[in-house]
Amino acid sequence: MDFFSAYDQGFVRVAAATVPTAIADPGANTATIVAFARELADQGVGLIVYPELCVSGYALEDLLLTGTLLEGVETALATVAHETADLAPVMAVGAPLAWRNRVYNCAVILHRGEILGVAPKSYLPTYREFYERRHFAPGDDVRATITLAGRAVPFGPDLLFAASDVPGFVLHVEVCEDMWVPIPPSSAAALAGATVLANLSGSPITVTKAEDRKLLARASSSRCLAAYVFAAAGEGESTTDLSWDGQTFVYENADLLGESERFPAGPRATVVDVDLDRLVAERRRQGTFDDNRRTHAATLDGFRTVSFALRPPRDDIGLRRAVDRFPFVPDDPDRLALDCYEAYHIQVSGLVQRMRAIGSPKAVIGVSGGLDSTHALIVCARAMDLLGRPRSDILAYTMPGFATSAGTRSNAELLSRGLGVSFAELDIRPAAEQMLRDMGHPYAVTPAAERGREVYDVTFENVQAGARTSLLFRLANRHGGMVLGTGDLSELALGWCTYGVGDHMSHYNVNASVPKTLIQHLIRWCAASGEYDAATKKTLLAILGTEISPELVPAKNGKIQSTEASIGPYELADFALFYLTRYGLRPSKVLFLAEHAWSDASKGAWPPNISEAK
Structure with a gap:
């Protein structure tokens, strides 16, 4: 154990990232995603969360249903996997994927050249400015294995990604609207063992919505005794009738660890260190958390765990979080x-x-x-x-x-x-x-x-x-x-x-x-x-x-x-x-x-x- 290593001291460095989007151009988006991943990997990051549909763009309307786009997306995902095979971070990128007779709004989880799994969006908003059911099928009941980039990968909202060499780092990924429903998929995932909850969002911005997102994420991180990593789409998305702010932030058990500027020009990320020891200790101390798990054991037993070796940097990479000198005395x-x-x-x-x-x-x-x-x-x-x-x-x-x-x-x-x-x-x-x-x-x-x-x-x-x-x-x-x-x-x-x-x-x-x-x-x-x-x-x-x-x-x-x-x-x-x-x-x-x-x-x-x- 290296005393000065954040990873050896029970932390995992996460990045909530937003990048400029080239509408309907998976090749260009791939280049942006890979370039920013390299930059973040150099900072010792172990998890990168990108926005919803960042490989294709969110505001595509009926282009989302075209074979040309969907084929381009699959090719782009294979390229992302290949180009990041030498990087340590596990990555969650947003992409539309075709399966059977429908298209799904997905988070694709990649690590060191492999696609570990695909989490489809469970809840599709079809109200106010949203009409996602026109294009996508809900993925809440999907439990399958699909072929992607020539390999069989697990497909469903029931996936946990557990790092075998970073104790306590168990990732679950949901997409945008999933956190707005009364019982989000991440709540069950937390009970099943997830400590880091990620949300890939394409959420367009309206007045006061940024605070609404933070309220929901903070509440989830508090109830679930987890970290919540949120990344929203921003620059480049179509502004025909909507606008985008590229909001990113990370909460840990109700504490805001960091957030980036909104409406950025160019790639931006909130990079912070999540204290996994703290989350594990809180769950151990709060016995009702496990009582709740037992109540829903029949449902939770259905979660599938995908193990991977993160192999993070073990040297001194500093610490990316505020540590109060006076923990009993607030600075404010x-x-x-x-x-x-x-x-x-x-x-x-x-x-x-x-x-x-x-x-x-x-x-x-x-x-x-x-x-x-x-x-x-x-x-x-x-x-x-x-x-x-x-x-x-x-x-x-x-x-x-x-x-x-x-x-x-x-x-x-x-x-x-x-x-x-x-x-x-x-x-x-x-x-x-x-x-x-x-x-x-x-x-x-x-x-x-x-x-x-x-x-x-x-x-x-x-x-x-x-x-x-x-x-x-x-x-x-x-x-x-x-x-x-x-x-x-x-x-x-x-x-x-x-x-x-x-x-x-x-x-x-x-x-x-x-x-x-x-x-x-x-x-x-x-x-x-x-x-x-x-x-x-x-x-x-x-x-x-x-x-x-x-x-x-x-x-x-x-x-x-x-x-x-x-x-x-x-x-x-x-x-x-x-x-x-x-x-x-x-x-x-x-x-x-x-x-x-x-x-x-x-x-x-x-x-x-x-x-x-x-």
Whole structure:
């Protein structure tokens, strides 16, 4: 396995291609198709999807029924196969083909000089500007083998093309209108195992139709947990009564991986890398996908699989897809604002219901002046408002230890008083020092002037964290309250918390599913909401500008204890956390994605209020 190979890392490079069409001139179209295929093959592409009827042209009217054209098309297909025999990509090209007494609108699948199969269009539009049934027969019930270019090839909409040397790459091809019906052929194909769904389209353009196509493709890719590759006819098609925009795009499980400009002059393609591992993992995780397969097993058993060896490039061809540096934090400001709105209200509503369910206790929370306790306190204050209870029912305690700074101590009090919650200070140092003394810890038995870093060990740190949590639980007992946890998802995942009687424990933790990188944006979103006065907003912004620190070890040479100096940047931790928990990716692939996301700061978008300097 080559670490830098996109194919070895579970991707397949696909191209949704549109090319200028020469009406009723299969020879000219063949030259265009082959030339563009060579260009795309040089880019490491493993699949090329061309438009519907691109070998002949779509807008041919009754010429589609003539023997001269149909013979020319068959000759052209043989030429395409011969001229691309040395190319790696599997190709889907559109062509009219005669069989028995009818003509079929087909997608012809070719690879390395062979025609692997032919998929006829199942559903023929005969409404508005369309009257395809005048020329074509529907192929929905065809299950046959035909002779094409002198060879027997499978013929039908039931064909799956599986790459034996690219795990997870199983292709199904449908044609234009097939995706507009309530149950597209690709839906059954996905249940039968197809991960990449291709659509060859001759769809003429009307106002708003481009968005309709994307809506359908996105929905298909989402429901089918698949990639959807769409290529429409464009330049060169007849404009007697229609027009064409050459739209191309690729979706992967509802995510738009890429799209090309519309109304192009000359060949254009959307070239992107589809993550096959992601699709396989999603299907494995979403059990109802396989339940649906079992429901339709009798139908799905009829699919025929055509195996082929893709033999793609295995060297470093880069990565043709955007990889978010902050997968928990959208780059788009509007999307980020919506995510913050939803996350905040999920937290608030969860806490409201929990407090109702256990009898409206008071909320007991330790506030440090750091990010996590700040956000938990904000959430709790809003929950009390919705419950119709006074914010004074929130009992906020700051509990300074051996390394608490004046700045964080001040911010904790300013925020608490600004929010109108009950606030008190409880110094844990006497109790912590007594515990250290009782266990004979060097810190408690060494003169202050002689103390050094060697005594600031994990015991020294955890005694403080444990003292705080123990005190909060006893305060909850005393006041009939519940301890509100503050630790975030990133800390829990990394084990950056004190297990047992420590910040690992609480009665209810509103931050447990919120990563550190998102919490910062949640606080900033709350600060900008207009809900708080100027002084409180200033405090929130000051907290955002504070170094992330547990403040358990005293500063040395003016430098406070840094969390990220110990565990690394939260940005990278959350990056790995996302891909591990969301998709279960192997460590080498997470590293591969991180390298492409972070190696060049000038590439890609950054979320608002994120510094590239770090």
